[in-house]
């Protein structure tokens with residue numbers, strides 16, 4: 001790495017924060033400044049209480065913050081000082097206008113790009129870190145070039161991020177691969193090498209792969225689509241298992257032993273959540289439609305349709321087993337995050353399920369070890385989920401699972417937090433209404449043990 005290299009990251013979110021903190025940690029001679037327009041978020045990054053929960057993140061940040069890692073809301077200054085600029089802003093699904101509900105909203109990427117063009121006083125390598133539709137780098141390049149002044153050069157790279165939340169730090173420390181896309185021109189390849197040298201401080205050379213910009217951009221959408229497709233496939237099979245008496249875990253195990261299939265990402269569940277899978281598939285659907293490939297669009301759309309079906313199937317099973325009515329029943333919801341080891345709730349299956357529990361007039365007791373109370377309230381009071389009045393009437397948040405389950409008719413497990421495996425379920429059972437139900441949306445509790453205590457157990461992908 002060049003001596004005294006300076007890196008700026010625009011966007012201090014789930015990706016920008018951990019990614020650039022690990023760069024600072026692994027490259028002590030590089031100065032990394034992570035900036036965001038959201039001053040509260042920056043203040044939190046500068047405090048003892050980081051704005052996101054991610055195992056191992058505190059150690060990394062506390063080891064280099066103030067040394068070669070800085071968090072700031074002085075966006076312009078950080079841009080001016082940097083050699084390399086990561087653009088790691090949010091790219092949510094568009095809510096209105098052309099492509100609403102499918103296309104990515106690129107307004108944040110564009111505004112960050114324009115800011116770079118406007119304030120830069122020296123040449124920069126601009127790195128697209130956000131997940132974007134194919135050919136966004138070209139738009140960024142057009143904006144940068146149209147606005148650049150004499151003697152200032154902008155090179156653009158695509159460097160999509162493959163970390164998963166909950167395992168971000170190990171994913172970043174030991175990535176399966178680092179992908180860098182660039183224009184295949186001498187300048188493009190030179191820029192590619194500068195970034196590759198940064199990663200080479202800790203990533204084996206053979207894992208740093210380079211290719212053209214568009215392949216790199218599309219690879220990110222493709223990887224997420226393929227991963228989500230595996231989950232929808234196993235979830236589709238879980239419905240067959242429930243109807244036939246086969247066990248989806250056994251089917252997944254048998255299939256996963258085939259080295260061509262592999263064992264990972266075949267765990268049936270109440271449905272995938274998270275900020276990426278649905279958004280990126282819808283993005284791919286929109287891209288396919290724009291390219292006049294309706295059959296391709298329809299194919300990928302099914303992955304999302306199946307995911308919605310999985311959630312509604314689970315809901316129907318709950319209502320049916322609870323004697324076809326949830327009115328005034330007490331439901332303990334265990335887990336609100338979209339997966340374990342994160343406080344993130346974006347697209348969490350819990351939001352959809354609780355929305356329907358509210359509509360069915362149940363009393364809902366939510367417990368999650370990491371999600372903030374305010375986050376749960378914000379998610380459930382979104383338009384289309386519940387009104388603040390409905391929320392107040394129906395939902396109570398607990399900080400103790402035993403309290404949440406007290407006087408409950410049923411427990412609905414929606415996140416696979418480890419601690420749910422080791423609760424004293426006899427104690428839980430004793431304080432519940434009878435018959436006491438457990439609906440395991442993650443297929444990870446000890447069904448036999450629960451049945452021996454007296455629970456009525458329902459598991460996805462298995463008849464009990």
Ligand code: NAD
Nearest residue numbers: 011012013014015036037038089090091108112130131161
């Ligand atoms: P996020 O919402 O947590 O963070 C984005 C941050 O960018 C926000 O704090 C926002 O205030 C800031 N921002 C927006 N516009 C800005 C601007 N013009 N100047 C300065 N700051 C600005 O989002 P995230 O989860 O970190 O995702 C970022 C990107 O990475 C998305 O494109 C996403 O698809 C992609 N991605 C996410 C994950 C994941 O696990 N979350 C994984 C891989 C890729």
Ligand code: UDX
Nearest residue numbers: 161162163164165265266267269272273274276338339
């Ligand atoms: C995903 C991709 O894995 C990551 O590479 C990309 O950079 C961002 O999107 P993330 O959404 O953070 O990461 O978590 P992931 O572990 O992929 O889980 C997504 C959802 O799928 C979760 O709700 C999880 O519970 C669910 N899931 C995952 C299953 O239901 N079954 C599985 O076998 C795996």
